[in-house]
Amino acid sequence: MSRSTAGTDPKKGIVNPPSGNPVTAAVKKPYPFWLGGVAASIAASITHPLDLTKVRLQTSGDKGMIKSIQKTVAANGVRGLFDGLTGTLLRQMTYSMMRFAVYDWAKEAVHTEPGPPPAYKMALAGSIAGGVAGIIGNPAELMMVRMQADKAKPPERRYNYRNSVQGLYRMTREEGFSSWTRGIVPNAARAVLMNMSQLASYDWFKGELIRRKVMEDGPVLHFVASLGAGTVATTVCSPADVLKSRIMNAHGPGSSSTLAVIRTSLANEGPMFMFKGWVPAWTRLQPTTILIFLTLEQLKKGVDRYREAGGTLL
Structure with a gap:
């Protein structure tokens, strides 16, 4: 320093x-384990309309990001772009908080030698973090997807949850505790891919830019590293993301298995269905990734300043 x-x-x-x-x-x-969850909640609140549009493109017949946004505003007003926000916040304070906390622990566990960890160890740490967070955060992920997709459906097929807590209660009462694991396989797979690509590539880009003396550590470096991480993560995660959204949003017995969704989607749309919604996913993930890491880095600096001033609570 x-x-x-x-x-x-x-x-x-x-x-x-x-x-x-x-x-x-x-x-x-x-650093406090919950910093990642707070940073992710701030970022997700800002980019929620883009995430909402991505889910509706993946689970409905909407064509194009702009048309989907116009359809949402026409039907429900500007407030409609924030449908399911409580589900998003619940997800960030479970899944996102856990992935950042486990990633920091996993990096120390897999790399005990001096110096920064190599890329493959960062990817391994990201995979571990994603697997743990994907399983623990699955109920909140499920609730977020249902709430975001709800008003794009016909009225008779809507869940009509008031908020994420009431939604979890109703889902448990109506579908049993087993409903909490619905879509857990593609969700955990996506979480592994996301954290392997996003967290590890952010660390890698940041480390390489500093090592090669291209940039000094600071907001500009964090922005550039986030930009690279967001592009890598969007491409790697698209197939699992589409499958997860479709499985979690499926209705009817036998319609929500991974194989059933793959067969139906391949028959109706061809293999490129796995990248449906890539543009809004990238458009949403880029600012989210940038905001998360910029916010997280500033929160860490704030904790450093607090400790240097003699604070002991953090």
Whole structure:
């Protein structure tokens, strides 16, 4: 660090304490595990209309992102672009919070040697984080998809959940606890792919740009690294994302299995159905990825400043 009161030894990975502290050196305290969830919630609240449009393109007959947005506004007003926001926030504070927390732990677990971890270890850590978060966050993911897609359906096929908590209660009462695992296979697969590509590629881009002295650590670097991570993640995750949305939104017995959805979609649309909604997915994921990492980096800096000022609660 460049501050006079604290600094990081890049070889030892330790932080020099503020002047006046009798301890000569201490291992840097981990950041609060919930920072990733807060950063993701802020980003998702801003980009929610794009995520809503992506889900409706994947689960309905809407053609084109702009037309889908116009259809939503015409039917439900501007507020309609924020349908299912409580489901999105529930998802961010379960799935997203867990993936960032587990990723930091997994990186330390798979890389114990000096220096930064290589790309394959970062990808492995991202895969572990995605698998854990995808399973734990599946009920919230399911609720988010249902709430976002609901008003694009005919009235008789809508779930009409008031909010995510009431929706989880109704889903459990009407469909049983087993409904919490609906779509868990493609959701977990997507989560593995997402975190392997997004978290690992962000770290990789950031590390390479610093190592090659292209940029110094700061908001511009975070923006560029996020841009690369978002593009990689969108392409890698598109097939699993489409399958997850269609399975979670399916009606009727036997219609929600992974094989049934694949067979029906291939027969009706061909193999390119796996990339349906790629443009709105990229359009939505890019600002989300940029906002998440920019926000997370600033939250971490805020925690650093708080600790340097003597704070002990974080």
